[in-house]
Amino acid sequence: xxxxxxxxxxxxxxxxxxxxxxxxxxxxxxxxxxxxxxxxxxxxxxxxxxxxxx
Amino acid sequence: xxxxxxxxxxxxxxxxxxxxxxxxxxxxxxxxxxxxxxxxxxxxxxxxxxxxxxxxxxxxxxxxxxxxxxxxxxxxxxxxxxxxxxxxxxxxxxxxxxxxxxxxxxxxxxxxxxxxxxxxxxxxxxxxxxxxxxxxxxxxxxxxx
Numbered sequence: 725x726x727x728x729x730x731x732x733x734x735x736x737x738x739x740x741x742x743x744x745x746x747x748x749x750x751x752x753x754x755x756x757x758x759x760x761x762x763x764x765x766x767x768x769x770x771x772x773x774x775x776x777x778x
Numbered sequence: 779x780x781x782x783x784x785x786x787x788x789x790x791x792x793x794x795x796x797x798x799x800x801x802x803x804x805x806x807x808x809x810x811x812x813x814x815x816x817x818x819x820x821x822x823x824x825x826x827x828x829x830x831x832x833x834x835x836x837x838x839x840x841x842x843x844x845x846x847x848x849x850x851x852x853x854x855x856x857x858x859x860x861x862x863x864x865x866x867x868x869x870x871x872x873x874x875x876x877x878x879x880x881x882x883x884x885x886x887x888x889x890x891x892x893x894x895x896x897x898x899x900x901x902x903x904x905x906x907x908x909x910x911x912x913x914x915x916x917x918x919x920x921x922x923x
Contacts, residue, residue, distance in 0.1 A: 742811060752854075760793075760795055
């Protein structure tokens with residue numbers, strides 16, 4: 725493996741960082757799911773479009 | 779899990795506030811290996827929160843809590859890119875496609891990272907039709923269509 729022109733430390737670091745981010749995404753979205761049902765169903769895309777096209 | 783996605787602010791807002799796009803946003807977002815977004819998303823999602831409290835009567839404490847979670851998501855679950863890193867490309871795209879720079883920023887980031895731009899905003903998707911960027915834009919379906 726040492727002969728291969730690959731920065732293994734960087735590869736492993738990047739992989740782990742990606743996995744941590746993906747897991748955080750899953751957990752945060754899962755936690756928000758119940759709470760968000762307590763808000764009104766409104767198109768955020770339309771609200772943001774109002775601001776962007778002003 | 780597939781590759782790289784750039785999340786438009788509309789998708790992040792749909793993940794944390796009830797939205798016709800929420801279910802699709804959740805399914806699509808969590809299917810990507812790496813998520814990017816812009817610092818601009820914090821301001822745009824915060825303004826959605828403000829409108830929800832001021833004009834739609836959502837409970838302020840619930841909205842504030844969800845906004846905190848959304849900002850955590852942007853910072854901890856996404857690679858957050860500064861607008862200053864892509865603003866020149868964004869301006870060029872804005873002129874080329876006749877879209878505001880706000881849209882141009884997300885499109886420029888998408889070109890930069892070579893990913894898919896996920897959006898719940900049909901107008902953004904429509905603006906890219908017939909351009910080289912259209913295949914990089916994925917419009918997420920509303921559950922009410």
